[in-house]
Amino acid sequence: MTASLEVSRLAYAYPDGTQALFGVDLRIERGERVALLGPNGAGKTTLVMHLNGILTAGHGTVTVAGLPVSKDSLKEIRRRVGLVFQDPDDQLFMPTVRDDVAFGPANLGLRGEELQQRVKDALTRVGMLEAIDRPPHHLSFGQRRRVAVATVLAMEPEILVLDEPSSNLDPASRRELAEILRSLDVTVLMVTHDLPYALELCERSLILSGGVIAADGPTRTILADAELLAGHRLELPYGFSVA
Amino acid sequence: MHVPDGFFNLAVSVSAGAVAAAGVAVCLRGARRELDDRTAPMAGLVAAFVFAVQMLNFPVAAGTSGHLLGGALAAILVGPYTAVLCMAVVLLVQGFFFADGGLTALGVNITLMGLVTVLVGWGVFRLITRTVRSRAAITAASFAAALVSVPASALVFTLLFWIGGTAPIEIGTVAAAMGGVHTLIGIGEGLITAVTVGTVLATRPDLVYGARGLAAPLVLRGADGDRVVTPEPEVRAPARRPALLFLLPGVVVTFVLAGVVSVFASGDPDGLERVAEDEGFGDQATDHAFGTWTLADYGDVAGIPVGVAGVVGVAATLIVAGAVGYAVRRRNRGHDRDRDHGRLSV
Amino acid sequence: MSSGHHHQLYRAGDTPVHRLPPQCKLAAVAAFALVVVATPREWFAAFGAYALLLAAVAVTARIPAGFVLRRMVIEIPFVLFALAIPFIGTGERVQVVGLSLSLPGLWAAWNILAKATLGVVASILLAATTEPRMLLLGAQRLRLPPMLVQIAMFMLRYMDVILDEMRRMRVARESRGFTARDARHIPVVARSAGALFIRSYERGERVHLAMLSRGYTGSMPVIQDLTPSAGQWLVAGTLPGAALAVLLGAWGLTGVWGVS
Numbered sequence: 001m002t003a004s005l006e007v008s009r010l011a012y013a014y015p016d017g018t019q020a021l022f023g024v025d026l027r028i029e030r031g032e033r034v035a036l037l038g039p040n041g042a043g044k045t046t047l048v049m050h051l052n053g054i055l056t057a058g059h060g061t062v063t064v065a066g067l068p069v070s071k072d073s074l075k076e077i078r079r080r081v082g083l084v085f086q087d088p089d090d091q092l093f094m095p096t097v098r099d100d101v102a103f104g105p106a107n108l109g110l111r112g113e114e115l116q117q118r119v120k121d122a123l124t125r126v127g128m129l130e131a132i133d134r135p136p137h138h139l140s141f142g143q144r145r146r147v148a149v150a151t152v153l154a155m156e157p158e159i160l161v162l163d164e165p166s167s168n169l170d171p172a173s174r175r176e177l178a179e180i181l182r183s184l185d186v187t188v189l190m191v192t193h194d195l196p197y198a199l200e201l202c203e204r205s206l207i208l209s210g211g212v213i214a215a216d217g218p219t220r221t222i223l224a225d226a227e228l229l230a231g232h233r234l235e236l237p238y239g240f241s242v243a
Numbered sequence: 244m245h246v247p248d249g250f251f252n253l254a255v256s257v258s259a260g261a262v263a264a265a266g267v268a269v270c271l272r273g274a275r276r277e278l279d280d281r282t283a284p285m286a287g288l289v290a291a292f293v294f295a296v297q298m299l300n301f302p303v304a305a306g307t308s309g310h311l312l313g314g315a316l317a318a319i320l321v322g323p324y325t326a327v328l329c330m331a332v333v334l335l336v337q338g339f340f341f342a343d344g345g346l347t348a349l350g351v352n353i354t355l356m357g358l359v360t361v362l363v364g365w366g367v368f369r370l371i372t373r374t375v376r377s378r379a380a381i382t383a384a385s386f387a388a389a390l391v392s393v394p395a396s397a398l399v400f401t402l403l404f405w406i407g408g409t410a411p412i413e414i415g416t417v418a419a420a421m422g423g424v425h426t427l428i429g430i431g432e433g434l435i436t437a438v439t440v441g442t443v444l445a446t447r448p449d450l451v452y453g454a455r456g457l458a459a460p461l462v463l464r465g466a467d468g469d470r471v472v473t474p475e476p477e478v479r480a481p482a483r484r485p486a487l488l489f490l491l492p493g494v495v496v497t498f499v500l501a502g503v504v505s506v507f508a509s510g511d512p513d514g515l516e517r518v519a520e521d522e523g524f525g526d527q528a529t530d531h532a533f534g535t536w537t538l539a540d541y542g543d544v545a546g547i548p549v550g551v552a553g554v555v556g557v558a559a560t561l562i563v564a565g566a567v568g569y570a571v572r573r574r575n576r577g578h579d580r581d582r583d584h585g586r587l588s589v
Numbered sequence: 590m591s592s593g594h595h596h597q598l599y600r601a602g603d604t605p606v607h608r609l610p611p612q613c614k615l616a617a618v619a620a621f622a623l624v625v626v627a628t629p630r631e632w633f634a635a636f637g638a639y640a641l642l643l644a645a646v647a648v649t650a651r652i653p654a655g656f657v658l659r660r661m662v663i664e665i666p667f668v669l670f671a672l673a674i675p676f677i678g679t680g681e682r683v684q685v686v687g688l689s690l691s692l693p694g695l696w697a698a699w700n701i702l703a704k705a706t707l708g709v710v711a712s713i714l715l716a717a718t719t720e721p722r723m724l725l726l727g728a729q730r731l732r733l734p735p736m737l738v739q740i741a742m743f744m745l746r747y748m749d750v751i752l753d754e755m756r757r758m759r760v761a762r763e764s765r766g767f768t769a770r771d772a773r774h775i776p777v778v779a780r781s782a783g784a785l786f787i788r789s790y791e792r793g794e795r796v797h798l799a800m801l802s803r804g805y806t807g808s809m810p811v812i813q814d815l816t817p818s819a820g821q822w823l824v825a826g827t828l829p830g831a832a833l834a835v836l837l838g839a840w841g842l843t844g845v846w847g848v849s
Contacts, residue, residue, distance in 0.1 A: 249625075288790065291750075295755050346712060
């Protein structure tokens with residue numbers, strides 16, 4: 001069976017010469033939920049931008065469910081990789097929730113009843129169906145983040161990539177989002193430095209540091225290794241213990 | 244303040260509409276060159292930004308405040324084509340959603356506050372920075388560009404009023420009042436524009452359209468000491484032709500400014516009332532300060548006859564703008580000389 | 590005032606006016622404004638008839654007079670200007686309660702006040718009965734260049750976000766003891782404007798990335814299509830149609846009666 005996501009020897013330097021990735025290798029199987037941990041400036045966002053072809057690899061390959069990311073495959077790649085941005089206001093750019101969730105599938109060519117059904121299904125999965133005709137800026141922050149997840153789910157992605165999903169959420173919204181993510185039958189890659197959230201949701205974690213994958217293993221094992229965490233500027237919250 | 248329905252006759256409204264439509268059509272094509280498929284989101288966000296900064300009131304003189312028009316600022320930050328689109332959209336939204344500015348006067352408003360401020364502002368800016376590539380020059384040019392753009396817009400307003408205004412007011416009165424107040428507002432606009440552009444230059448110089456190609460020179464180390472080389476010009480450098488294209492309206496407006504004001508400014512001041520003068524034409528200045536009439540004084544205080552104040556204001560604007568341009572150009576020639584001798588590494 | 594800026598413009602309802610397709614309403618209001626502006630200022634009765642037409646629309650749409658009046662404050666600067674014209678106007682002068690006023694000035698003031706007010710009220714009614722996003726859809730249907738419609742859509746979506754950011758910056762300034770009072774404070778305010786621009790621009794870049802991530806290729810997908818029926822066009826045409834009838838009627842009367 002082909003992996004949901006396979007990244008091999010990925011290296012990238014920005015146009016100004018700063019190199020951010022130095023040969024990233026990772027493989028995520030279908031149905032896995034994986035956390036990508038790393039300190040600020042480790043290259044997490046740069047890596048994420050490669051997954052749906054916003055940045056193109058300087059060296060190496062990214063393959064999504066067997067399809068390599070290239071100029072010709074961009075449209076299909078962007079359907080398969082659902083990116084949820086950190087600030088839901090960036091993601092929800094249309095005047096109403098309905099239009100916003102419909103934007104992706106409409107770009108895929110869906111119209112009419114089929115499109116409306118897709119929108120309703122996606123909103124149901126995140127528990128936001130009743131907000132379908134409201135403008136995004138009338139929703140609470142947590143609700144907006146759930147709708148942002150729905151905009152991506154509506155494209156029926158192979159893999160869901162979330163950038164700091166727990167940031168700025170109050171404890172209740174945080175728990176609600178975790179429940180939603182657990183209920184989804186989709187491969188998830190979660191970029192975060194919220195270590196307890198990673199532990200709660202993901203069996204497996206990767207540490208990206210200095211532009212390479214520095215560790216890969218069960219989340220519990222990684223978080224229990226204080227030396228490893230400290231070596232990559234990662235810290236558990238005060239009073240939190242994995243054991 | 245936006246021109247409402249009924250202020251200009253139908254002929255002027257319709258022809259200004261045609262001018263605005265043609266200008267926007269040209270800019271729709273040009274904006275694609277400036278921003279390619281980013282046009283819609285970027286211009287939309289910049290339009291929202293312009294809408295927001297138009298709410299920034301600044302004090303013009305004691306008790307009177309004006310607010311930013313933002314045309315020159317937008318032109319320098321995102322390029323003239325995109326700037327015209329942003330201004331046009333801001334005015335369309337204000338007209339249709341906020342009932343601010345008449346629907347039949349949309350053409351007039353887009354021409355005055357979109358086309359004229361952007362074209363004149365960008366023209367002045369390019370004139371000064373065409374050969375200069377330094378941060379100080381760009382900030383100074385931003386000041387001059389915004390400073391000139393506001394009275395230029397007021398002048399075109401006067402011209403339109405002369406052609407098809409519905410109110411029986413001496414054109415000299417209009418020119419003097421518009422020119423005078425808008426020169427003051429121009430100073431505020433110039434200051435805000437210059438500091439705003441300067442702030443953006445300091446943190447994200449790559450975002451300032453007018454500063455494209457302002458990458459830091461590279462230093463080469465060799466046996467004969469450090470040497471500065473100019474980096475390769477950017478692929479998407481601003482086109483050459485528009486510089487002249489944008490300059491022309493600027494010159495025409497300036498000429499008209501001088502001509503109209505001097506010919507008509509000798510109008511009879513007898514019928515003037517302070518209230519009328521201030522409330523009537525100090526529109527930008529008095530939006531937010533009704534009832535404070537300090538600016539009306541320029542008509543007759545200290546024995547200066549009406550009109551003269553306006554002429555003086557306009558002349559002062561041009562002199563300042565010219566002086567800035569001249570100084571910057573001279574400085575630049577100095578830079579070039581230094582560069583040739585390989586001494587200066589900025 | 591900065592949050593929820595534009596939804597106050599719209600007043601939800603389910604009336605024949607609300608239900609009309611937006612493009613019909615847009616075209617009707619624009620045509621109405623043109624007819625008003627084209628009407629000679631001496632025809633008082635015609636302006637009265639126009640006002641009655643707008644009142645009829647407002648009643649049908651159940652828009653209370655108070656709502657319209659409150660939104661009309663936007664017109665105040667121009668009302669002040671119009672009131673000033675008789676004082677500074679040229680030409681023959683008349684004495685009104687001891688004041689020397691210009692006769693052509695009085696006519697001009699009346700002309701501007703009447704036409705501007707009718708225009709403002711028509712716009713207010715349009716915005717009050719049409720959701721902002723429907724108004725944009727209508728504009729697109731009327732062949733306004735799609736690029737302009739898209740720019741306006743993004744502007745409306747992010748206007749509140751940016752005004753909120755601006756308000757937060759002002760609060761941050763003021764909580765450190767700064768309030769802008771005179772010209773010396775312009776640089777401080779302008780530096781905030783610079784920061785605001787950077788935030789706006791960077792948000793624009795992120796929005797663009799979010800759009801690309803969902804398959805944007807340069808044009809917006811048509812999600813909702815509205816094609817008005819001939820009947821709806823006819824209903825919307827009532828307003829400018831009636832106004833035009835008034836104008837032509839008044840013109841006919843002046844022809845017959847020789848009223849100037």
